[in-house]
Amino acid sequence: xxxxxxxxxxxxxxxxxxxxxxxxxxxxxxxxxxxxxxxxxxxxxxxxxxxxxxxxxxxxxxxxxxxxxxxxxxxxxxxxxxxxxxxxxxxxxxxxxxxxxxxxxxxxxxxxxxxx
Amino acid sequence: xxxxxxxxxxxxxxxxxxxxxxxxxxxxxxxxxxxxxxxxxxxxxxxxxxxxxxxxxxxxxxxxxxxxxxxxxxxxxxxxxxxxxxxxxxxxxxxxxxxxxxxxxxxxxxxxx
Numbered sequence: 001x002x003x004x005x006x007x008x009x010x011x012x013x014x015x016x017x018x019x020x021x022x023x024x025x026x027x028x029x030x031x032x033x034x035x036x037x038x039x040x041x042x043x044x045x046x047x048x049x050x051x052x053x054x055x056x057x058x059x060x061x062x063x064x065x066x067x068x069x070x071x072x073x074x075x076x077x078x079x080x081x082x083x084x085x086x087x088x089x090x091x092x093x094x095x096x097x098x099x100x101x102x103x104x105x106x107x108x109x110x111x112x113x114x115x116x
Numbered sequence: 117x118x119x120x121x122x123x124x125x126x127x128x129x130x131x132x133x134x135x136x137x138x139x140x141x142x143x144x145x146x147x148x149x150x151x152x153x154x155x156x157x158x159x160x161x162x163x164x165x166x167x168x169x170x171x172x173x174x175x176x177x178x179x180x181x182x183x184x185x186x187x188x189x190x191x192x193x194x195x196x197x198x199x200x201x202x203x204x205x206x207x208x209x210x211x212x213x214x215x216x217x218x219x220x221x222x223x224x225x226x227x228x229x
Contacts, residue, residue, distance in 0.1 A: 033214065045206060045220035047118070052215075091159065095214040103149065103161035103174055104208075104218055 002027055004094050006107035013082055014115050021077045021110045023092030029053075032096035034068065034075045035104065040088040048090075051075065079112075087114045119143065120221035122207050128227045134195040137224045141188055141209030147171070148190040149210070149218060150182055154203040165190055166213075197228045 003026040013019045025034065036048040049059060051068050059066045063080045079086055089111045093104045119142035129135055141148050150162040152175075161174035165184035176182075179197075184190045194201060204223045210216040 035217070037220070043204060043225070044118075044222045045208075047217055047219055050217050095218075103164060103172060103214075105161075106159040108158050 002094055002096060002105045004092050004105055004107035006090075006092055006110050008110045009108070010111045010113070012113040012115060015084055016081050018078060018080050019082055019112065021079075021090050021092075021112065023075045023077065023107060025073050025075065025092070025094045027073075027094060027096050029096040032094060035093040035095070036066065036075075036077050037091045037093060037106075038088045039091065039109070045091070048077075082114045084114045084116055087112060118219040118221065120207060120209050120219050122205075122221035122224050124224060125222065126225050126227075128229065129197060130229055131197055131199060133197050133228075134193065135197065135226065137192040137194070137205055137207075137226075139190045139192070139207030139209075139221055141190070141207075142219055145209035145211050145219075146188065147210045147212060147216075147218075148184055148188070149208040150176075150190070150192050151206040151208065151220075152203045153206060153223070159206075162192070194226070199228050202226055202228045 005024045032053045034051045038046045065078045067076045089109045091109045092107045095104045121140045123138045146167045149164045153159045162176040163182050164172040168184050179195050182192045204225050206223045207221045208218040210218045
């Protein structure tokens with residue numbers, strides 16, 4: 001069955017520190033997609049990244065980087081030199097073909113507090 | 117701005133009432149999804165439409181229904197509202213199916229008093 005686990009419910013770090021948000025997923029499919037979304041205090045869900053199961057290359061986008069490891073079923077997200085504006089809830093999510101629909105399964109989210 | 121629009125942004129109503137939430141997908145997107153976000157349940161998938169046809173149902177109550185119109189906008193109807201229906205309702209759209217990124221609208225915050 002599909003499952004996404006974000007074990008860290010809440011994290012607080014001081015501004016400029018690096019922080020890693022963990023995501024572990026479960027799927028029986030060989031073809032699937034992983035996502036990260038950000039939900040700032042304003043409430044909207046902002047798409048950050050999509051990764052398909054055949055592409056294990058790590059990705060860097062500015063201060064954001066993602067580490068995808070199929071061997072451990074993990075798709076971790078690191079923010080380097082964190083800023084107060086990074087404070088938000090971050091969701092990891094999974095979609096796959098075999099369940100007969102195209103829904104995304106979300107983790108419970110990690111609430112990140114960046115302290116000035 | 118994701119390109120997905122939702123109206124209204126906020127809705128306050130009483131128990132037993134019926135409301136309609138509206139969503140316009142990104143230009144060219146054929147799939148529309150509805151999700152409910154509540155404190156205790158997190159983000160839960162409700163229903164998906166693809167090019168006017170219902171494609172999948174998730175944890176959607178029988179009191180709730182949805183449709184997608186020929187112009188691809190979608191409406192989520194919630195009836196016989198209960199206090200527990202208070203939540204943030206998101207619409208998302210994607211080009212086609214699970215291989216495509218889902219972009220989310222700003223959400224409609226429903227408060228049932």
